[in-house]
Amino acid sequence: MIRLQEYLDTSGRNEYKTWFNNLDVASATKVTVALERIAGGNTSSIKPVGEGVSEYKIDFGPGYRIYFGKDGERLVILLGGGTKKRQNQDIENAKAAWREYKQLKKNALKQAEAKAAAKNKTTKRK
Secondary structure, three states: OOEEEEOOOOOOOOHHHHHHHOOOHHHHHHHHHHHHHHHOOOOOOEEEEEOOEEEEEEOOOOOEEEEEEEOOOOEEEEEEEEOHHHHHHHHHHHHHHHHHHHHHHHHHHHHHHHHHHHHHHHHHHO
């Protein structure tokens, strides 16, 4: 099973949740079903849109889309959503969020490595 996680940007905003919370009930239900399919490994409606971002197309209403990046084989980071009408802008926003996510993850890894190295130095002195 693939784990889905909503991305919070550096300002604490969750673009995916903001988009989802503005959907009507029928549309939210379709999106929820699509997420269950992603979590189950169904990739039939997914296409890459560049820079590690993928789009899940939902054939309902105005042509909803869910944008995400994969962090390994078991984690999907939800970056945002939109419709066919705003597709190009939504893709650019998702790419920017994905770049930010990867940079934050890289920085956190460097900090953890530095902390571990400092701890090892302290332990060796004793």
